[in-house]
Amino acid sequence: MLGGGMIVAVSLLYLGLLFAVAWWGDKRADAGRSIIASPTIYALSMAVYCTTWTFYGSVGRAAVSGIGFLPIYLGPTLVMALAWFLLLKMIRTAKANRITSIADFISSRYGKSHLLGGLVTIIAVIGIVPYIALQLKAVSGSVTLLLGYPEIVMPNRSATLPVAADISFWIALILAAFTIVFGTRHLDATERHEGMVAAIALESMVKLVAFLAVGVFVTWGMYDGLADIARRAGEAEGLRRLMAAVPSGQGFTGWFSLTLLAGLAILFLPRQFQVAVVENVNEEHLRRAAWLFPLYLFLINLFVLPIALGGLLHFAGQGVDADTFVLTLPMAERQEWLTLLVFIGGLSAATGMVIVETIALSTMVCNDLAMPLLLRMKRLALDASEDLSGLLLGIRRGAIVLILLLGYLYFRLAGEAYALVAIGLISFSAVAQFAPAMIGGMYWRGGTREGALAGLSAGFLVWAYTLLLPSFAKSGWLPDDFLTQGLFGTELLRPQQLFGLGGLDEISHCLFWSMFANIGCYVAVSLLRAPSAAEASQATLFVDALRHGRPAGAALWRGRAEIADLLALVGRFLGPQRAQAAFAEYARRHGAADPESLEADAELVHYAESLLAGAIGSASARVMVASVAKEEPLSLTEVMNILDEASQLRTYSRALERKSAELTAATRELKAANERLQELDRLKDDFMSSVTHELRTPLTSIRAFSEILRDDPRIALADRTRFLGLIVSETERLTRLVNQTLDMAKIESGHADWHASEIDLKALIEQSVAATSQLFREKGARIELDLPDGLPRIRADRDRLIQVMLNLLSNAVKFLPAGHGRVRVALRPCADGLEVSVADNGPGIRGEDQQVIFEKFRQVGDALTDKPAGTGLGLPISRRIVEHFGGRLWVESAPGEGATFRFFLPLAPPGGEEAARETATP
Amino acid sequence: MTKKILIADDEQNIVISLEFLLSREGFQTVVAQDGEEALARARAERPDLVLLDVMMPKMNGFDVCQALRADPDLAGLRILMLTAKGRETEVSKGLGLGADAYMTKPFSTRELVEKVRALLGM
Amino acid sequence: MHRRMRTGERLVAAFLGGCVLFNYPLLSLFDRAASVFGVPLLYAYVFVAWGGLIALMAWFIERRGE
Structure with a gap:
């Protein structure tokens, strides 16, 4: 069934299907109904990372070095854990600055430098060429193998064939045509290709399904599960080591280098930048993709080792290239459909990579290489009427063809000397050179254009010398002794033991030296001078990409x-x-x-x-x-001022918000304070009015009696004596009132003098009772005392407390029924203090009056009794005195059942120290 | 014919002085210690004039004044209000409620007697 | 906001943890001829640790939405 016609038909059909998906995706995108607006599609499009390197090459790598193929997938997994910081920042920056490629990113970051953009483009193109060659090699290899079906014949050296007869040449051209149709149908400012992304996501599904199918077939179809394969491999000499030793012969350094390289590649490979940053439709997708994409990598690697071991066992001694096991195992078992599925899977892996990579590279070539050159031709820039969009598209299409042909060239030159993975790693090492300028550019303001140029050039040169040129030498296109004896026969310059550094695998060796040169030059040259105005403004846009309220690009133009x-x-x-x-x-x-x-x-x-x-x-x-x-043009000072202003504006606006909130709060407080003041004012008014009233009343009597006595000298002696007595008592009342009013005012304003000392409350009460005993006798009332011994002393003002006691006692007397009055004074300990009660058997106080009596000048009399002869200030003053020492004064009463005034004093008054201080300085 | 005057005040000493003063001038005096009592006495004794204190227990002078003016039986009654609160509002309020005159405490006894005589048309 | 910050910190922790799990010297502990249910020990370890790390990342990221 499988034959040349069939293979071509299936391939074209499949590519047709992809194109249909892409076309539909573009249509939907134009209609505003994106089909790729999902984190799953986004993660699948990132899986363009898995090329034929993964699909065919991993098995080959595993057949040589056991699990040595895994760092390529562990690195990206680890980096994806940081995606939320790194990739998000790249996406934000790219969107904000309309950046469409990694060359644009770097050029834009360092002051929109043409030179830098061009350099990055050259490095990217040269670095990626081997990678494209890898895809051509894998696809042409698989086609050649299929053509031999059912025999398994390893492909011949294609270099011996004329170009026109070489399958890979035609594959390169077909892929170029396909990519042109896919990616450069029109120009867009955002350079986004929704249809392409949809097709890539579909391809990712296909290659995963195909690979898992082979894995399941080999593991359970050809063998009896994983354990069976492992057991058989354990018996075979030479296979046992594949299951243990980490990366054979390279040790952990190689393992670490590959992990690092792969981690950088997932960020800085042009195609990864394209799908992850440029094609990102919603940065929220990044979140789920951060674990979905690693999951994809995990799944596609599950069966690599079983297939490798199965292939090695099956084809022992037959000289079958392990890079082809994925295809040759189903072939050997005569599984036509599975073979076809694998072929399609491999084709998916290759086309996906080639399409996205060449589109990304062509954008770079056009924008960062061709355009700057065209702009140099004055004629073009001056003729403003000319529509250049066609020219731009032409450049891009030409770039695509050129890149694929370069890939083909590299494949012809060096492709046969290397396994798939080894070719890929050369590209990874080239792409890693972008890392210092990229990461430094996103997090360090100090990086300059010259620094980036120096770092990139140095890193790129070291890479070319230690990795690219040796790959030519190993293929016989450069003299071999260049490798063994070094440049000009200088041992120190041996490309893979540079300066005598041995003991490292070629990738680690290149990574170390290139990074040493790259980072060293980048940092050192950057530090030579301060960033220019253009660099400083761009640095702020990039470094502060995740900060809100950063200055827009427009702020830096005048x-x-x-x-x-x-x-x-x-x-x-x-x-x-x-x-x-x-x-x-x-x-x-x-x-x-x-x-x-x-x-x-x-x-x-x-x-x-x-x-x-x-x-x-x-x-x-x-x-x-x-x-x-x-x-x-803005000078650096001006740019710094604008940036400064922007950050000051940020600060100001934050401060303003804070101030505004504070003002609102203050207004509220002011309003409340004003209300309180008005209330106080009203109270004071009332107070003044009350005081006036209370003063005028005795004055009225005094004046009336005085005038009577003055106007009529013939008044009887008895009346005269009586009136004079009344005048005296009213004068006393007046004095008392004045004193208490002043006292109250002092306490309320905080100017009262307090003299705290240790007080025995029992003795104090006894003294007060003794002082008022005359009043009780006059009224014929009894007084009972219940004052236990041994209670703790309290700290308070002695005279003030006596004032309180006298007040309560005289108050009680006032309301006692004549003749059978009874007052009971008790002292008892309670939690944290002492409580004193003065209970009478008077008329009692109605509930609504129980608060009123503590207000100033609010006496509560009773119709049956005379008006109480007080000032109306005794209780309010008493209450304030008790409260001053942290206590409480209150009344319990019911009408007809007498009233009980109680006050509580704490053992340790809160203002104890204050009281003590006041004592010290009276 | 002796005129009858009702003294309504809750301040004992003020009542004593007014009683003495007015008796000496030849008036007959009746005393009430609070607002309610003042109203009851006014109805029972039919005085010619009331000396009405504003700040009294149970019923203040304004309410008493209003009630007295509302009673048609007491049409000829003269009302002289006394208050310790000498504010303008109090004065106009008292006059507005139907009081014939207003005096603030402390008052001149001579002026008081003159005012009483004037109100009674003597 | 706070939650988002936490998720970020957790992911950084996952990254650092992963760096340790997949490198010398932890890796060397499993670098010997032994097997778990017939699967070579090193192979089993790397895949279990890898799967675990991905599950952890998924958990950190997805539970944030709750």
Whole structure:
């Protein structure tokens, strides 16, 4: 069944299906109903990481080094744990600055430098070429194998064939055509390809299913489970070591280097940047993808070792390349459908990688290499009427073809000398060179353009010398003694034992030296001078990407521009219709009727620049915008001022918010205070009015009697004596009132003098009772005392407490029924203090009056009794005295059942120290 | 014919002085110690004039004044209000409620007697 | 906000933990000829630790939404 026609038909059918999915995805995206708006699709698109390297090469690697294939997947797993910081920052930055490739990212970060963007592009293209060669090698290998079905014939050296007869050449061309159709149908400022992402996600599913199918077939179809394979391998000499020793012969250094390399690759491979950053539709997807993508890696690696061991056991001594076991095992078992599925899986792995990688690279070549060169030709820049969007598309398409042909070339030159994984690692090592400039750029403000240039160049040169050139030498395209004797026969310069550093595998060796040179130059050169204005402003945009309220790019531009010029400029690169639509969209967002009515302010200029940045890269966009807009260059000081201002504004706005909240609170407090004051004012008014009233009453009697005595000298002696007695008693009343009023005012204003001392309350009560005994006798009342001995002393003002006791006692006397009155004074200990009660058998106090009596000048009399002859200040003063020592004074009573005044004093008054201090300085 | 005057005040000593003063001037005096009693005495004794204190227990002078004016049997009654609170509002309130005159404590006994005589048309 | 910060801290902890789990010297403990249910010890260890780490990350990330 399997034959040349069948293979071609199935392949084209499959590619057709992918194209249909992509087309549908683009249609849906244009209609605003994205089919890739899901974290699962996002994670699957990230699985473009798994190429034929994974699909075919992992088994080959495992057949040589046991679990040595795993670091390539453990590294990304670990990095994904940090995705929420690293990738999120990259996504935010890229979106905010319309960055569409890793070259743009680095160039934009270091002051929109053309040179840097070009360098990154060159490194990326050269570094990725071996990787593309790897895919060509794997696909052409699988096609060649299938053509031999049912025999298993290892492919011949394709280098011996003429190019036109070489399958891989045609595969390269087909892939180029396919990629062009996929990725460069039109230009978009955002450079996003929803259809492509959908197709890639589908391919990821296909390759996973295919690989798991082979795994299950080998493990349980050909053998009796994992344990069976392991047991048989354990019996075979030479296979046993694959199951234990970590990475054979390379030790843990190699293991560590691969983990690190893979971790960096997942961030900085152009295709990973494309799917994870550029194609990201919603940064929330990142969250779930952070564990879904590692899960994918986990699943696709489950059966690698069983297949490797199964293949080694099955083909023992037959010279079958372990890189082909995934395909050759089903072939050997005559499983046609499974074989076809595996072929499709491998094709998926290869096409996915090639499509995304070449699209990413072509964008870079166009924006960061071709555009800057074109801009140098004055003629182009001056002829403003020309629509350049076609030219841009042409450049991209040409770049795609060129990159694939370079891949083919590398495959012809060096492909046969290396296993799949070894080729891939060369690319990984190249991509790792971006790490210092990228990570440093995102977290360190001090990195400069020269630093990045120096670091990247140094790292790239070391990489080429220690890894790329040896790969040519090993294929016989360079003299062999270059490897063994070093450059110019200098031993120290042997590319894989540079400066005599031995004992490392070639990857670790290259990683160490290239990173040493790269990071060293990046940091050292960056530190040579302070960042320029452009660098400082870009550094802030990148480093503060995750901070809210950072200054927008527009804040860092000053100048004048004409709206028509900007529209025409954008139109030249995006096409007039797209430009018109984009400006209309901007106008709509800013509430303007049409683009012409807009003001060409800094924000619009920035918008136009970011539109262009998507199409031609940020560095070129800046140059183009500068050609129509009269920018007034900002000095470093000015930039720093703006940035400073922005951060100050942030601070101010936070401070303002705080102040505003404080003001609201203060207003509330003021209002409350005002109400309290008004209340106090009212109380004071009442107080004054009460005092006046209380003063006028005795004065009225005094004046009346005095005038009577004055006006009539013939008044009887008895009347005269009586009136004079009344005058005296009213005068006494007046004096008392004045004293108590002053006393009250002093206590209330806190100016009263307190003299705290240790007091025996029992003795104090006895003394008070003795002082009032005359009153009791006059009224014919009895007084009972219940004062136990041995109670603790308390700290309070002696005279003041006597004042309280006298007040309570005289109050009680006032209300006692004449003749059979009875007052009971008791002292008893209670929790933390002492309680004194003065109980009478008077008329009692109604519930509603029990509070009133403690208010100033509020006497409660009774119809049956005379008006109480008090000032109405005794109880309020008593209560304040008791409260001053941390106690309470209250009354318990029911009408007709007498009243009991009680007060409680704590053993340790809260103001004890204060009281003590007041004693010291009276 | 002796005129009858009701003295309504809760301050014992003020009552004593007023009683003595008015008796000496030839008036007949009746005493009430609170507002309710004042109202009852006024109805029972039919005095020609009331000296009415404002701050009294049970019923204040304003309420008593209002009640007296509302009683048609007491149409000719003269009301002289006395108060220790000399504020303008109190004065106008008392006059508004139907009092014939107003005096603040402490008062001149001579003025008081003159006012009483004037109110009684003597 | 607080919750989100916690998730971040937990993920960093997972990263650091993973770095230790998949490197010398822990790895060398399992680098010997033994097997668990017929599966080579090293192979079993790496996959169990790997699966566990992914499960942990999933748990940290997904429970945040609750």
